[in-house]
Amino acid sequence: MIKVRIPTPLRPMTGGKSEVEIAGKTVSEIIENLGSAHPGIKERVYDEQGEVRRFINIYVNEEDIRFLTGKDTPLKDGDEVSIIPAIAGGT
């Protein structure tokens, strides 16, 4: 199972939980399965074209998936996925 950390704006869809455990072998499988377990989440994470929204960053074990292989980034048991709003920090 993969531990997925849920940002505040999506917690209403996970019953308020900040972490959920989901099965999946890639990031896109995780998002699919997350959407099945918690209806509405997938539509928030993906835009109309099925891509990760411009203002969302996804991390696998603290690394931005854009430095890995994007949605196809492979996952193994014990990995952690974070979904984080992109708008933060800076000047």
Next chain:
Amino acid sequence: MIKKMLALVCRECGKEYPTQDIHVCELCFGPLEVKYDYAAIKQVMTREKVASGPHSLWRYIDLLPVEGTNFIGLHAGFTPLVHAKNLGAFLGLDNLYIKNDCVNHPTLSFKDRVVAIALTRARELGFETVACASTGNLANSVSAHAASAGMKCYVFIPGDLEAAKVLGNLIYRPNVVEIEGNYDDVNRLCSEIAGERHWAFVNINIRPYYAEGSKTLAFETVEQLGWRAPDQVVVPMASGSLLTKIWKGLKEFEKLGLVDAVKTKVNGAQAEGCSPIATAFRENRDFFKPVKPHTIAKSLAIGNPADGYYALKTAAESQGAMDAVTDDEIVESIKLLAQTEGIFAETAGGVTIGVLRKLVKQGRIQKNDVTVAYITGNGLKTQEAVVDSVGRPIRIPPSLSHFIKTFAIEESA
């Protein structure tokens, strides 16, 4: 005082929210911005009223996102706008100005502006603890302002900061948390912590208010130029927020009739070692690719810039340009500014002046353009960048004969 803040509104989808401690749209994750009642503001904000206000950024209170007057950071802003005649002559510019936030109060960077707004607003919202993710200057400013306001404080910084920027936190005795990683790691972690702790993270959950403080750089520029907008501005970019807010400030003054039609070209400057926004501009893309920063300009070392998208839009809308300079060019430009204008900027200032030089060379900035370069931080905080390239003092014993011997050639010349 008028009620000027109507709501927070999502910049992408337009959904409105109350003016609380939230920063992203729960529908589309777009950034939230303060929606002002410009009609009401226009009734009260005049050039005369501004000119008779305090010698700080609070003279622009009518366009700042706070409700009361219980200010933190009373003396932030209203820094000198220097007519840079020597540097201008060197570059072939007749109307070059340096907006010198090296001397902002109290921590010598433009961050004193945004922090004054953020902490004032955080206290209005009932927070007792403030925090930030920082490349250094922001942490210094949050630490100092929290100390003076008696607020609890946590600052999060990358593990490789300049010594003065680390010490510049510790002296105020906040909780300084050094993260084993770069700024983007710090920022990601802080975004997660912000979901767990009820703290005012100035650049996360207080960001819609905090970022507005940067507009005051534009307001002051216009007022100090005699109520006219510059033809060109050159702005350093880390997240890209400062550049977008300078544009916003200019457009707000235009909207309120405080300045004539704004035709300012807004130009952005980055270091080659961390240039996701400038690279996207040069490649004519409207999206950036995140990078792993490697540059001496640590205050600009944000590889995943939150406002990169909007910075690119701003440059396009204002017909400005973006470019980047190498670390060597940064050092050269820090020295050039110091030796022509007597202003010792930090590395970000070297980036700004370096890119200014490139834009002049490319013909994008012309001789007669009223041009303002934004110097956002103080060189004494980034001494490591120049210490090996400025030479050493001439050391002599305390004797007149030694002095005369040493300086004989120069004296007779």
